[in-house]
Amino acid sequence: MTEKEVAVLVSSLDKTYEGVGFKVQVLIDVNLEVSKGEFVAISGSSGSGKTTLLNIIGGIDKPTHGKVVVFNEDLGTRDEDFLAGFRCKNLGFVFQSYNLISTLTVAENIAFPMEWTGKNGKQIAERVEELLSLVDLTHRAGHFPFQLSGGEQQRVALARAIANDPPLLLIDEPTGNLDLKTSLKVTQILETMKNRGKTIIVATHDPHVIELAHRKQILEEGRLTVVNE
Amino acid sequence: MSDTAFPVNDLLRKKMQTSLAILSLASCVASTVFLLLFAERTGLGISSLVEGKLTAGFSLLFYPFLTLLMVLVVISGVVMISFTAFIMMAQRTRDVGLMKAAGCPNGLVFGYFFTELLVVAFVACVLGTLLGVVAEIACSDLLGSFGSNPFHTSIGIWTPVAAFVSFFVLTLALGVSPVVRASQAEPAKALSPAHYLGLEKEPGFTVLSRSSLSLKMAVRTLVRHRSATVRIVFCLSLVFLLVTVAVAGGLIAQDTSKSWVEDAIGRNVLLVGQREMVAQYQLLCSEFYEGASNTEFNYTNPKYQLTKSLLGNLSSITGVAGLDTRLVVEEQVMEIQGYIYGSTTLGMQSVGDHREGASIVVGVDATDVVSDWSINGQFLQEGQTDQAVVGDSLSRALFSEPLNQKIGIHGRNLNITGVCLDPLNNGNVTYVSLSFLEDVTGDTGPNIALVKLDPSANKTEIFGRISALLQNGNSNLQVYDLDVQLSKSLDFVGSLWSPIMLLPVFSLLAASLSLVGYVALSINEQRQEFGIIRALGAKPRAVLKIVLTQSLIIVLASYALGTALGIILTLLILVQEPLVTTFTVVEIACWLLVGLAVTFAASAYPATIFAKKPLLETITKS
Numbered sequence: 001m002t003e004k005e006v007a008v009l010v011s012s013l014d015k016t017y018e019g020v021g022f023k024v025q026v027l028i029d030v031n032l033e034v035s036k037g038e039f040v041a042i043s044g045s046s047g048s049g050k051t052t053l054l055n056i057i058g059g060i061d062k063p064t065h066g067k068v069v070v071f072n073e074d075l076g077t078r079d080e081d082f083l084a085g086f087r088c089k090n091l092g093f094v095f096q097s098y099n100l101i102s103t104l105t106v107a108e109n110i111a112f113p114m115e116w117t118g119k120n121g122k123q124i125a126e127r128v129e130e131l132l133s134l135v136d137l138t139h140r141a142g143h144f145p146f147q148l149s150g151g152e153q154q155r156v157a158l159a160r161a162i163a164n165d166p167p168l169l170l171i172d173e174p175t176g177n178l179d180l181k182t183s184l185k186v187t188q189i190l191e192t193m194k195n196r197g198k199t200i201i202v203a204t205h206d207p208h209v210i211e212l213a214h215r216k217q218i219l220e221e222g223r224l225t226v227v228n229e
Numbered sequence: 230m231s232d233t234a235f236p237v238n239d240l241l242r243k244k245m246q247t248s249l250a251i252l253s254l255a256s257c258v259a260s261t262v263f264l265l266l267f268a269e270r271t272g273l274g275i276s277s278l279v280e281g282k283l284t285a286g287f288s289l290l291f292y293p294f295l296t297l298l299m300v301l302v303v304i305s306g307v308v309m310i311s312f313t314a315f316i317m318m319a320q321r322t323r324d325v326g327l328m329k330a331a332g333c334p335n336g337l338v339f340g341y342f343f344t345e346l347l348v349v350a351f352v353a354c355v356l357g358t359l360l361g362v363v364a365e366i367a368c369s370d371l372l373g374s375f376g377s378n379p380f381h382t383s384i385g386i387w388t389p390v391a392a393f394v395s396f397f398v399l400t401l402a403l404g405v406s407p408v409v410r411a412s413q414a415e416p417a418k419a420l421s422p423a424h425y426l427g428l429e430k431e432p433g434f435t436v437l438s439r440s441s442l443s444l445k446m447a448v449r450t451l452v453r454h455r456s457a458t459v460r461i462v463f464c465l466s467l468v469f470l471l472v473t474v475a476v477a478g479g480l481i482a483q484d485t486s487k488s489w490v491e492d493a494i495g496r497n498v499l500l501v502g503q504r505e506m507v508a509q510y511q512l513l514c515s516e517f518y519e520g521a522s523n524t525e526f527n528y529t530n531p532k533y534q535l536t537k538s539l540l541g542n543l544s545s546i547t548g549v550a551g552l553d554t555r556l557v558v559e560e561q562v563m564e565i566q567g568y569i570y571g572s573t574t575l576g577m578q579s580v581g582d583h584r585e586g587a588s589i590v591v592g593v594d595a596t597d598v599v600s601d602w603s604i605n606g607q608f609l610q611e612g613q614t615d616q617a618v619v620g621d622s623l624s625r626a627l628f629s630e631p632l633n634q635k636i637g638i639h640g641r642n643l644n645i646t647g648v649c650l651d652p653l654n655n656g657n658v659t660y661v662s663l664s665f666l667e668d669v670t671g672d673t674g675p676n677i678a679l680v681k682l683d684p685s686a687n688k689t690e691i692f693g694r695i696s697a698l699l700q701n702g703n704s705n706l707q708v709y710d711l712d713v714q715l716s717k718s719l720d721f722v723g724s725l726w727s728p729i730m731l732l733p734v735f736s737l738l739a740a741s742l743s744l745v746g747y748v749a750l751s752i753n754e755q756r757q758e759f760g761i762i763r764a765l766g767a768k769p770r771a772v773l774k775i776v777l778t779q780s781l782i783i784v785l786a787s788y789a790l791g792t793a794l795g796i797i798l799t800l801l802i803l804v805q806e807p808l809v810t811t812f813t814v815v816e817i818a819c820w821l822l823v824g825l826a827v828t829f830a831a832s833a834y835p836a837t838i839f840a841k842k843p844l845l846e847t848i849t850k851s
Contacts, residue, residue: 061845084763099758112762
């Protein structure tokens with residue numbers, strides 16, 4: 001049996017937020033190894049540190065102690081310019097609250113990350129069309145985010161995350177705010193991504209999403225525990 | 230929670246927003262107070278400096294200019310403050326919506342946020358007024374120590390107090406409107422950014438489809454925030470208008486007034502006469518920049534008369550381009566009534582009175598004069614002995630409609646054909662034909678000769694030859710370089726305009742502070758979106774590009790509007806018959822471009838600071 005390549009390696013990770021008169025230890029000695037093409041679901045109660053963990057893996061936040069290596073890059077040692085380029089090329093991020101750019105249309109929101117990769121207009125337009133079709137929002141291409149429902153915004157956010165075809169997807173509560181029907185639609189898209197061999201780390205409580213995962217881990221009071229392999 | 234505890238706690242909790250609002254507002258108030266005080270001190274200083282000096286015609290150019298600048302300073306200050314107050318409270322609208330959605334009654338919501346506005350406005354206005362006063366005192370002291378500010382007038386306490394009260398009331402009046410609107414709106418609308426920044430409808434404006442998404446984002450943000458955008462463009466346009474009027478107007482007016490002086494006195498001119506007469510003529514010239522001297526002098530003393538042989542010798546010297554012989558006397562002149570057609574009475578009506586006063590009367594040969602005065606009307610015509618041209622100060626003092634009146638000299642009435650701007654005797658002067666004046670005074674010849682030199686001639690050499698000529702004949706005769714008087718007069722005019730040129734510098738700083746405030750507030754509002762863009766893989770400079778594009782559009786739009794209006798105002802209204810040389814145009818263009826660059830560079834400051842912030846700090850909601 002050949003050993004699988006490691007996509008994400010988190011070792012001895014601590015994260016503490018400090019302020020005047022308070023100190024909160026969000027993550028304590030977290031260790032996580034995710035292989036390429038693996039789908040990992042992380043669940044845990046609100047405030048358990050799921051979003052913080054995803055932010056650190058995505059290079060948005062820095063660990064207090066420990067190491068985060070993504071595709072052989074130690075993110076803790078890199079500057080912001082490198083991290084931006086790294087995220088653009090390797091990471092697709094879906095935020096809990098969609099976070100679409102309000103001044104851009106649906107199509108433009110999806111096209112935006114591709115602008116920084118040097119693709120030409122024709123390539124971008126074709127890719128946008130393909131992604132709109134994937135998330136079933138072709139008819140909404142010219143609409144602005146505030147004209148969309150929550151489910152539609154979440155699907156746009158997913159399409160935007162995979163626009164540059166990144167090998168790693170970090171997804172925070174993709175179905176948290178959605179009804180069952182819309183959740184299922186989002187779950188289908190995640191399954192498509194899984195079948196395309198993407199490495200996926202998703203923070204979720206949704207049993208449908210967890211069911212898709214190769215592995216489920218639970219984050220409780222800052223500590224990560226394995227549920228099943 | 231008590232009625233005051235909530236607003237105070239809310240302000241303390243939103244440290245970033247609160248400090249930004251206070252700083253923006255305080256900087257606007259400070260810069261406006263500074264400009265008001267500086268303009269007041271400069272205006273008072275100039276007024277005291279020119280008291281008893283500066284001819285009426287020059288004053289006519291100068292005072293409307295200073296008045297307009299003061300008015301523009303006040304208006305731009307008011308607009309800057311109103312803009313900041315609007316933005317500050319517009320950002321609170323979402324909180325208003327949240328409270329209403331939670332069931333808080335309208336009255337209470339309004340009360341909470343009005344208290345917040347009250348606290349912010351009071352703190353900012355106190356801080357701004359103090360900063361403005363301190364900055365003005367420090368700046369004037371600094372300029373004084375460098376010798377750049379000739380004015381040492383003190384300023385009263387009432388200007389800062391009045392400024393504080395006005396700006397405080399103004400901030401409340403303008404800041405309260407978004408709060409009232411939000412407290413009366415449905416909670417859903419108040420909660421939506423689409424409502425509080427006027428985004429309900431998609432604008433008809435479309436960005437070119439081939440534009441980059443960064444540009445689209447920048448332009449759409451400006452168009453969607455049209456309420457705030459229009460305000461900042463209006464605000465900056467006013468500042469650029471002020472800057473243009475001060476810079477372009479100042480330079481043009483300075484050049485124009487200097488050219489009037491130069492044309493009236495003449496360049497490359499040597500003065501020849503008896504030693505006392507030459508000294509007296511210098512004194513008459515110095516009245517323009519040193520004030521009235523009131524010395525008794527007997528101009529008609531026969532010993533001052535220049536002989537025909539001397540005049541002939543002078544004109545035969547190589548390099549002498551012309552000889553302007555003058556008979557200068559002091560006479561009692563009288564206003565003679567004239568008649569004009571009255572548009573209301575539909576008939577002829579008399580104008581003027583029978584005022585009289587002392588004036589320097591200069592007899593000249595119309596064909597030989599070396600001066601080229603700026604004249605309203607026309608100069609004396611050759612061979613006409615019944616004409617007179619009066620100086621601007623005499624015209625103002627003795628005549629109502631000088632061009633329709635006559636002047637009485639020695640019982641003879643002369644038609645006034647023109648009013649000239651003349652520094653000689655500070656404009657209290659009358660030019661008549663030489664033969665007429667010789668006739669009425671009984672004198673036999675001129676007592677002063679102005680020798681106009683060829684521009685290519687060696688002045689020092691000719692000066693020496695004339696000196697030698699004079700010493701051979703009469704040892705009491707003297708030659709004097711009139712360029713010395715010209716230079717002193719030009720320096721005086723320059724010293725009046727140079728402090729005014731400091732106003733645009735400070736106006737630009739004030740505008741830059743406003744723009745910094747706007748950009749900071751704008752970034753704060755778009756903070757999370759910029760964080761998302763960076764999280765998606767955009768480098769910090771991509772965010773910088775978007776913010777700078779927004780700033781550039783605003784600055785360029787304001788610049789075009791403000792400078793165009795400023796130039797029209799200057800050329801059409803402020804400076805009649807402006808002198809605009811290529812050098813002036815280049816100088817103005819450089820100043821204005823520097824202004825544009827300074828304003829834009831200032832707007833880049835908050836964007837640069839923001840781009841350096843850790844990503845997590847920008848992405849999280851405030």
